[in-house]
Structure formats: C-alpha cells, structure tokens
Amino acid sequence: MKMNWINEITDRFPQKKIYLVRDDDGLLMIDNVKVELSELDVSVITYGDPVHFRYTYETKFGRKFDGTLLIRLVDTGFQEVPWDVYQKAFRESIEIADIFPFLDSKAVKELDIEKWEQLYNAQQSLTTRQNYVSSMKFIERVIYHEAEVHISMILDPYVEDLTLFNKKAPVLREWGEIARLIGEHRLYRRMDEEFELLVDGANKKFQEYLKKEYDRNLSLPPAKQPNYVNQILNYLYRIQGISGRKLALIVMDGMSFTQWSVVEKWLVNKSFDFRTEATMAMIPTITSVSRQAIFSGKRPSEFPETITRTSSEPIQWRKFWKEKGFLENSIKYQKGLGHTDYQDTVLEFRYAGTDIYGCVIDVVDGFMHGAKQGLETVQSELRIWLEKGFLESMLSDLMNLDYDVYITSDHGNVEATGIGRIQEGILATGKGQRARIYDSEVLRSNTHDLYTESTIEWESVTLPNKGYFSVIAKEKFAFVPEGEIIMTHGGMHVEEVIVPFVKVLKRDDR
Structure with a gap:
C-alpha cells in the first residue's frame, strides 16, 4: 500500500489507547484527516475548559472505553491534563515537519x-x-x-534504488545502501507487501554473500567508514588523531536502519544533520558478541572468555584508549541510558577532563523485546520516546561541549515468525530466539541435522574456534512457539547484520 501524507498522521496511533497529542499545526482538524480517523474508529476531543473536558471524558470515554482516543492539545502542555488521564496516556506530537x-x-x-x-x-x-x-x-x-x-522526472529514490534489489551480486557498499533504503521505505511507505517481497528476495542473496564474503572482507581497510563494528574504535582513533577533539560514541542497542530512519527524521526536524554510512555487525547478532566487539575494538575470537556477557565492556573500552595514550580518568563509559528524564540523568561526558566518552542507550532493544504488535509497536514507542527529548538534549549538550559525536548500533532486528521451540534442556549454552550456541561442534551438528530446513550452521574466523558453535535461524524464523510473531535478533538477516554508522554534524559542517 502506497503511503500518503495522511498515513503519516494516522499511523502514529496503532494501539487502542488514550493519546495526548500536541497539535499546534491543527492537523487533526483537517477534514480528510478527520474522515480517515473516523473510519479507523479513532475518537478525537480537544482539551479546553477543564470542567467541560471532564464531563465529556467521563460520559463518553469512561472506564469501559476500550478504543482509541486522541486528546488534542493546542498550545497546552501535557502536564495540564488531569493527572488520572495523564498517567495512563501515551504522549505524542504531530506537526507539519513530520509530514x-x-x-x-x-x-x-x-x-x-x-x-x-x-x-x-x-x-x-x-x-x-x-x-x-x-x-x-x-x-x-x-x-x-x-x-x-x-x-515524473522528479527523482524518487525508491524507484531509482529498487533496481539495486535486483542486482545479481551487490558488493559491501551496496548492501549498506539496500539496508538504508529498507528503513527509509518503511518510514514513508509502510505496509507495502510488494516491497517486503523484494526484501525477502534480497535477503536470500545476502545469505549467499555472507557465506562467501563475510570473512574475506575482514581484510578491507576501513577508509570511509568501518566495514565491521569491531573496526569502529580504530577508525575513531584515526579520526580523533586528525581532529584533536573530544570524542563521543553512542551505541543504540538493537537499532536497525528502520529505527534509525525514524530517529534521523525526528532529529533533522530539530536542526541536526548527519552523515550516515553502514557497517556490519558480528554474527550471531547478539549483544554479548557484537556490542562487546564495538567497545573492545576486537573480533569475538579475541575475547572468548567474556563472549557470553557484557560486563567487561567498560574495562575493554578503557583499555583500548589507555593503550592509545589517553589518561584513565579522561575515559568514561556508561550504559542503560535513556530510561529516565534527561535532566535527572548523571552523564559523565559533562565532567571536566573527559576526552573520550562511550555509552549505551538501550531503549530500542527494550521496545523490541516488549513489542506486542510487531514492528509498528516498536516504531510507535520509539516516536514517543523521542518526544521526551532525551536524545535531542544529549546531542545538543555534546555538540555544545565540542565533542565529535558518532552514533551506531550493535545489531538490528526483524519481525520473525515462530517455528517451534528447540527442546534441548541444558545442551545449548546460549538459547536465543534466532541463534543457539553450543560448546560442542557435535551438539551443534545434531541440532542442525534435526532442523535442516530452518537453520544454518554459522562458521567464521571472527568466532572462537573452541567452545563456541552457533546455529542460526534462516529467513525470518524464530525458535518460539509456532506461528507467534515477535521482534527479535540474533540471526543473519540483512536487517540484523547491516547497521547504521553515523557522524552527527552541525548545520555548518555539511
């Protein structure tokens, strides 16, 4: 289904919930929008006089109401709505800049x-x-x-780039363009079944590409951007050596190009600019493997003792930069950010003497694992989180403190369908929804032999050659109850492996 500008508004409200909606541009009052919302059984009331609002709300949308209600706010803060409504409502903002x-x-x-x-x-x-x-x-x-x-001659990037999906053998750079196109296409033209078939076809070629080229490309120099996430630190060290500026790396855990397209569009509207490239995650695309590769600057084969956990990330981050000549007290690392209000968060990049700052914002990963309605839930939750301003404020402060700022991700995600759980008791040491890990090659092979049609045995020089053997779900399958739809990661899908690598720019840096 082709996206239109009205969908940009109506798709903000996928759940049967109450939404507080800032609508200073009056978009919800446009006739065509009102008709579309009515057809979707979405009710809209404008918040004005508190007494009149309370009467309307209680009589028409009381406790038994189980539909979708938009409480429209014009030049009114969310906090001005009665507390009992405020605390159970989602908060959203729509404006012309979103369209x-x-x-x-x-x-x-x-x-x-x-x-x-x-x-x-x-x-x-x-x-x-x-x-x-x-x-x-x-x-x-x-x-x-x-x-x-x-x-008709005005360039439509989707029409132009769709030819890339049909290319017989895309190279590394082109796979990055394909991944970015997937995210942008979903942003503007969601629920496009024909496009999703193109993605499925491209992913089949990507699987063949990975088998042939994933290890071979490890020798490619990271000139314009790091080709793999474990190359990010050495790339940043080289850039920092040229600029001499303070450096900040933000890892948005679990963010694919589909989520980055939402984030980028939001922040462009807030006067940020970006230079967006692509890089490849470590496979299996799980946090302990790929995120640890980012913060250590190493392949997983070089940290076999800690490959199943993330607790050593701050140690490895500091070790890398200390070996490059930075003082330990000038190197900071934080994780678990984004869950509290920005003004209530202690952020160590503000400390005097901080030169190197690395952090993990893991809200996308949380939205993904908690998604009840697949991708649309993740996108909706992400927009609500962006509205709260954490990332916008953080980037503004970093830029004002003269940091060079980069954003990346450890892995992406896919909307996968369950093919049934693999019942193995304690045989598997890692029991992900898209990847299973074994300490024995024999155990790994036994599982693959039982599930040949739905799994792949993944071999790579990036992984330890002892005690770490992985089986990965093919296509968009997941090791969960049959037919269950989930948002997850761990596999080799193009949307899990190809992730954004972004330089944040000031307007005058373009």
Missing part, C-alpha cells in the same frame, strides 16, 4: 491542503532540509510551473 521533513513548515502552510499529496510525493527527491526560500522555490516548481512530464 514534510525536508521542507520549511511555514512554506508548506502557505500551500492549499488539496495540493499536499502532490508535494508529499515530490519531496521524496530531497535529501537535505530546505530553508524557507528554497522550499518556496521547490513548491513553485512542483505545484505551479511543472508540466506533468516534468513531475
């Missing part, structure tokens, strides 16, 4: 709403945010002066 992320909102407001659909489709050709003047020129060119044939 037209690369165009100036004031310029869009001056255009008749009837022409928004044409502008929405045409904006896909833009890759950077336009100011008011350039937005008006773009709108004038698209809406008022362009012949129909010229409109």
